[in-house]
Amino acid sequence: MRISPFALGCLICSALAVGIGEAGDVRRGWLKVDHTSLRDEAGEVEIHAVSIDEYRHTFRLLVADSLEFRLSDLDKERCENLASNSANAEELKARCLSEFAFANKRSGFGSGALFLSDYYRRTNASLVVSGGEMAIGSYSIPLPAGLVQVDGQVLTPLSDPSILDGVVCLDGPRMGIILAAEFSEELSADCLQTGPILIRFQEISPRLEAAEAFGLYVPARHTFVCVRGNGIVLGISEPVGLLRLANLLVTLDCDDAMRLSSDPIAGVYATGFQSGNEALPVHNAIGVFSDADAIAGP
C-alpha cells in the first residue's frame, strides 16, 4: 500500500495533537465548541456553542465562596495527613477542612469571586460558562444579585423575580430553567437566578419585546443556555440584542432558553477555546464535567 506524503503528514500531525492533548490535561474531558453563524433578516450573528449529551456529562454550579476554592493545597495536604491513620478518616478530614476554611475566611483570605479561567483551571471541568448577575456597586467585594443555591443550601436569597425572571437548576446530568416566581427552596439541586428568559415553551418571552422597545437591551455578548429535547446547548454570542438572540435561538429548536450573563463578565472557557475578555471576576460559573471526571469536591 502506498501512502502519500500529504496523508503521512496529516497522520503524524493528528498523532501529535492527540498526544499533546493527553499529556497536557489527562483527566479533563473535551467538548467541541461549534462556531455557527445564525441568520435572520438583519444578517448573520456568530454563536460559539457546545451541544452537551446529558448521558455523558454532569453539571455543577461553581461558587467562589465554596470550600473547594477557599482551601490551599497545603491545607488539603495537612488534613489528608491528619486523617490518614484515623478510623473515621473521612469525617475527620471534613472537619479539618471546614476549620481551615473558616480560619481562612476570618483571616480575610478567600476570594468571593474568581476569573472564569480560574474556575476552569482549578476544577476538572470540560467547559465553564460565566453565569449570574453581580449586585450593582458590589464588585468589590463581589456579591451575586440573585439566588445562589448549592446542594439545596441557599447561599444568597431570591431577588425580585420581576427583574431577574429565571432560575437555572443543575442536578447531576440534568439542567432545567424555571420561572423565578415559581422557585421553591425545596429543590435539592444547584440553582442560580439570572435572566431574562429568552424562550419559554418554544415561544419567545413577551417581556423581551417590551424591554427592547424601551431600549433596555443594547447589543452585547451574552452567554446563554438552551434546553431542548435531545440535550443542552451552552454558548456565547457575538454582540447582539437580546430579542434578536432569542429569535436566532428559536432556530436551534430550544424548548426553553435563558441568558446567563453579558459583557463585561460574559465568557466561555474550554480546552482550545476561550471567549470573553475576563475583565472582571465572577461569583458563579456553570461547570460541565465529563462523567468520569466529575469531581466530588474536597
Place this chain on the structure above:
Amino acid sequence: MDKPVGPKKTTSFGDFLGKVKEELFGKIAAGILLGAGAVLVLVWGWFQGFAGSQLESLVIAEMNKPDSRIMKIIEAKISKSVPNFETEIGKASINLVRAEIASGFGDKVGDLTAGRFILSENSPAQTIYLYAPEGHKVILHAKIRNLSDGDRIVIIAPNSNNIVMANEGLFQEDITRILSNTPSSATVNRVMNLSPEQGQFRNFYPLRFQLSVAESRGDASTELEYLAVVTPAISVLK
C-alpha cells in the same frame, strides 16, 4: 603767572572715571538685583515644582531606593503574618509612615494608606479600604514582586471600573477615575465585624486587588506593597 586756560584734563578724566564708576556701580547693582531676582524666581519655581508635581515622583523614587526609608518603615513595623492592614498594628504603622513623610513634605499630603499582602492562586484577592473625600485625588504607588509573564493583578472598584497591572516592579497611577460614580459609602462589617449600620462610612471605598494567572504555578505567590496617597487636588497636584 596765570595758568593757561583750557580743558582740565585731569578733571575731565576724573569726570570720565567718575561717570564710569557711577555707571559700573549702577550696572553691578542692577546685575546683582537682576541675578537675585532670577535666583528667587528659580528657587520659587523649583519650590513650587517640588511641592506640587515632584511630590509623586519623589515618593515613588523614595520607594524605589534599595535603602528606602518608606519601605524600611513599612517593613519594620508591619508583621509579615498580618495579611490585612486593617489592624491595630497596621494603623499604628500607617501613623508612623504618615509622620515620617509629613516631616519631609510638610502638609502637602493627605491621608495615607500603606500595606503589603501576598496573592496566590489559593488566595487570589485582597480588599483594601481608602478614605477619599470629594475633591481629593488618590495616587497609588505599588511595588509588585514575582508576577510571571501573562499574569496580571486587576484593581477593581465597587462600580466594576478596573485597572490592570501586568508587570513586575513599580506601578504608579492616579486611580481617582476608577472611584468616580461609585456609591459614596461602603459597608465594612465583613472585615471589622460591625453591624451593617455601624459599618457604613461615607467616602470610604473598598478597592479589590485580584490576581489572574495565565498558567498554574502551584504555591507560587505574588507580593504587593502599596502606598495610596490621598491629596487635596487643588493645592498639590497638576
